[in-house]
Amino acid sequence: MRPVVALLLFASLTLAACQREERDTRPQSALGSGEQPTPVTTLEPGGQRPYPTDNKAASFEANAFHLSEGKRLFGWFNCSGCHANGGGGMGPALMDEKWIYGKSMESIHATIRDGRPNGMPSFRDKIPDDQIWELAAFVRSLSGNAPSSAAPSRNDDMMVHPSENRMPDAATLGKSP
Amino acid sequence: MKQATQLAAFCGDPACTDRPAAFRKHLGVLTATLLVCAPLLTAASEAPSTPAISPPAAAAPPDDGQWAMPAKNYASTRFSDLAEINEGNVKNLQVAFTFSTGVNKGQEAAPLVVGNTMYIVTPFPNVVYALDLSKPGAPMKWKYEPNPEPAAQGVACCDVVTRGAAFADGRIFFNTLDGHTIALDANSGQPIWNAHIANINIGETITMAPLVVKGKVLVGNSGGEMGVRGWVKALDAGDGHVVWTAYNTGPDKEVLIGPDFKPHYDMDKGKDLGVTTWPPEAWKIGGGNVWGWISYDPDLNLIFHGTGNPGPWNPDLRPGDNKWTSGIFARDPDTGAAKWFYQWTPHDLHDYDGINEQVLLDMKWQGKPRKVLVRPERNGYLYVLDRTTGEVLSAKPYGPVNSSKGVDLKTGRLIENPDKLTGTGKVVRDICPTASGLKDWQPSAFSPKTGLLYIPHNNLCMDEEGVEVNYIAGTPYVGMNVRMIPGPGGNRGAFTAWDIAAEKPAWSLKENFPVWSGAVVTAGDVVFYGTMEGWFKAVSAKTGDLLWQFKTSSGIIGQPITYRGPDGHQYVAILSGIGGWAGAIVSGDLDPRDATAALGFVNVMKDLKNATTAGGTLYVFRLP
Structure with a gap:
């Protein structure tokens, strides 16, 4: 009997050595992803x-679905309560x-997730990371x-400014340099 | 022309018959008409000993030349007996000294003057300065920095303002944006106590000026746009402990409604209306904040305070009358117990906060002497209430109003205009007045010499669309897209002198921008107010004629005061610095391309960035 026990022990140890480290092939969207430092200067x-x-x-x-979801969430999470419709x-x-x-x-993501000291609340654990x-x-x-091909092109509510896909780049206001 | 009308009004006044008998005997040979009118003609040229309308003496003691609370006195007249500066010489006013507050946000506060010291409190970070008026240039005596939480700026609905401090018993009391009430030694600036009474993490801030009554500091919270449940607290002036707290929504026990509560109208009678006039639990996040003015009548031992708008703005989320929001309470200052309540705007549809100033006056109303409370209300009506009962004696619009069709004096109820009902997914256009009201917090002034109430106000209309909104504690809870437009005539502001006895305006001045500053009126028959371009103006109390103006460094939204300096001469002071809800486009650098920015105010203030820039400077004027 003893050789059998030794064999089993040997086999289990050998198999245990085959156990590989776990790989996270699907990140969980509910958890924070980008925890790398994002400089604010x-x-x-x-x-x-x-x-x-x-x-x-x-x-x-540049994803139209994500942009339109962002527009919906901007109202649902009361972003619009403080920032209006962008103004x-x-x-x-x-x-x-x-x-x-x-x-x-990355900076805007960090601002929403972590908040900022002069009044921006931290939404960590309140809004899923994605x-x-x-x-x-x-x-x-x-x-x-x-990209205008991806940005929302219509507004379900009272028209308060041109739709996002027609907004000029604020830095140049549509003018070429 | 104006004087003639006034005399006619006086002659028709039953007060004429109350003249001393000896006076009448002396004029016995004259005709019946002259008998009545002649004494008045003489009286008109002198200071009348008993004006037809005057504040109760206990609430407005003789002027001592100081300015110890923003409203001047408990009756909130903002009237000064000083007359060195008058209609004739006001044109010679010149700058005595200036002082930078170091904060470029909306300066809504009134400076205070007690003894030889002036006290000013800045917007966030709420620094308090004491200036020594007895020395040339009024050097700083001390300053106190409370270092409030910077995060509080994120839950202040309409700029990071404060409306001032209060002085009593050698102490300066003031509030910080992050919810502290602080008492300072007025001499040294050393803090005596610091009470943390409001929580920014549920959206509470404090922007009002406290009022000190019978050793109690009365303070309320702001946050009607954040789903904050409104309250007013009385803090012990000695050590800052909370003596009583009265909520303005919820069960009677928490509203301090007990056996003494006797509202005048049936609509305000019933048990726990602060719960039953709301959908389940909605009163807990229902607003009704106390961020405006409180008056006090020592004879009746009553304080009067308004309550803010119900939350959220979108009315579909709160069917019912939403007691006790957008109304006014009379309370016992010792216990907080409610004596009566009247609701200006039941089930508010348009953010008509009910927190404006109440001027306490005694006058004859339809032949009978009445103790009244005069209130230019946000919903557009100039209310005259009997302050002993809460009965509405008069409610006349003092500007363009189409959101309602008047006030039913039998039931006390505002008559809504069915064409202007707001709701989810529906755009309603041209609603007047706007969410900011025909008049917002900016306080009016009353002169017993003219019987006129001087009202700085807006002339704006708006489009509104209710949208869905989720309650997330500490974030806005509004649910309304708003965009404002200029009112009829195109002038966005007006300064109106209202004849209280005649229930109509005596005169009105047009201003390009909303008049977001307070007013002060003096025995010299001069009224002072400021404009958002930065003009500080003096007009005739009788005619409204412009007598003098001075361009300050930034737009004016503060409260002017006047006082007697250590040299015995009269001074006038104002803080200049654009901001507040109306000026947020400049102080918050908002983008005018979004019509809904600053809850819709930016749409009607697009050109303000070209008219003024942010600032924060005290200006003090005197005669040469």
């Missing part, structure tokens, strides 16, 4: 360095060329920073 001693981009940013920002109110305007905490997808990316993409479309 372009001032870096010694010159600006590239910082890692989040692959979610690229996949969400601002309690919070700053989002359709102009001025960005206090950065204009990149929906924060959708909101970030829509926020960029308000200042003309989304």
Whole structure:
């Protein structure tokens, strides 16, 4: 009997060695993804360095579905309560060329997720992460920073400004330099 | 022309018959007409000893040349007996000194003057300065920085304003945006107590000026746009502990409605109306905030305070009368117990907060002496209430109103215009007045010399569309797309002198922008107010003629005051600095391409960025 026990022990140890580390092939959208630091300034001693981009940013920002979802969520999560339909109110305007905490997808995502000290609340654990990316993409479309082929083209409510796919880039207001 | 009308009104007044008998005997040879009118003709040229309309003496003591609370006195007249500056010489006014507040946000506060010191409190971060008026240039005596939470700026609906401080018993009391009431030693600026009474994480802020009554500091919360349940608290002036709290929605016990509560109208009678006039639980996030003015009648031992709009703005989410929002309470200052209530706007459809100032006056109404409360209300009516009972004696529109068709004096109820009912998914156009009201918080002034109430106000209309909204604590709970447009005539503001006895305007001045500043009137028959372009104006209290104006560095939305300086001369002071809801486009740098920005106000203020820039400066004027 003893050789059998030894064999079983040996076999189980060998099989255990075959156990590979778990790989997360499907990120869970409910959890935070981009936890890498997102700078809020372009001032870096010694010159600006590239910082890692989040692959979610690229996949969400030119996607018509995500942009239209962002538009819906912008009302549902009361973003519009403070920022109106982009012109601002309690919070700053989002359709102009001025960005206090950065204009990149990553920066806007971080602003919504973590909040900012002068009044922007933190929506971490209140809005699923993918929906924060959708909101970030829509926020960029308000200042003309989304492809017109993907940005929302209509408004279900009272017309308060041109639809997002017709918004000029706020930095140039549609004029060529 | 104006004087003639006034005399005619006086002669028709039953007060004429109350003249002393000796006076009449002396004139016995004259005809019957002259008998009545002659004494008045003499009286008109002198200061009348007993004006037909005057504040109760206990609530408006003789002027001591100081300015210890924003409304000047408990009756809230904003009238000064000082007359050194008058209609004839006001044109010579010149700057005595200026002072930068260091904060470029909307300056809605009234400076205070007590003894030889002026006190000013800035918008967020709510710095308090004491200036020594006895020295040249009024150098700083002390300053106090409360360092409020910067996050509070994110839950302040309409700029990060404060409407001022209050002085009592050697202390300065003021509120911070992040929900603290603080008492400072007026001499040293040292804090005596600091009470944290409002929570920014549910959207509460404090923007009102406190009122000190019988050793209690009365303070209410702001947040009607954030689903905040409104309350007013009395804090002990000695140590800051909360003596009583009265909510304005919910069960009677929490509203402090007890056996003493005797409302005049049937619509306000019943048990727990603060619960039953709402859908289940909606009263918990229903607004009714106290962010405006409180008056106090020492004779009746009653305080009067309005209540803000119900939340959310979209009325479909709250069927019912939404007690006790958009109304006015009379309460016992000792216990907070409610004595009566009247609802200006039941089931409000248009954000008609009921928090404006109430001027306490004694006058004859239809032959009988009445203790009244005069209120230019946001819904567009100039109400005269009997302040002992809450009965409406008069409610006349003082500007363009189409959202309602008057007030039924029998039931007390506002008659809604069915064409202007708002709701989800429906755009209703040309509603007058706007959400900001025919008049917002900007306080009026009353002169017993003229019997006129001087009302700074708006002339705006709006389109509204109700939209779905979710309640998320600490975020806006509005549910309405709004865009405002200029009212009839195109002038967006007006300054109207209202003849209270005759129930009609005596004169009205047009202003390009809404008149978002307060007013002050003096025994020199001069009225002061400011414009959003930055003009500080003096007009004749009798005729409205422009007598003098001075262009300040930024738009004016503050409250002017006047006082006697240590040198014995009269001074006039105003804080200049654009902002507030109307000026948020400049102070918050909003984008005019969005018609709904700043809850729709930006649409009608698109050109303000070209008319003024942000600022924050105190200006003090005197005669040379």
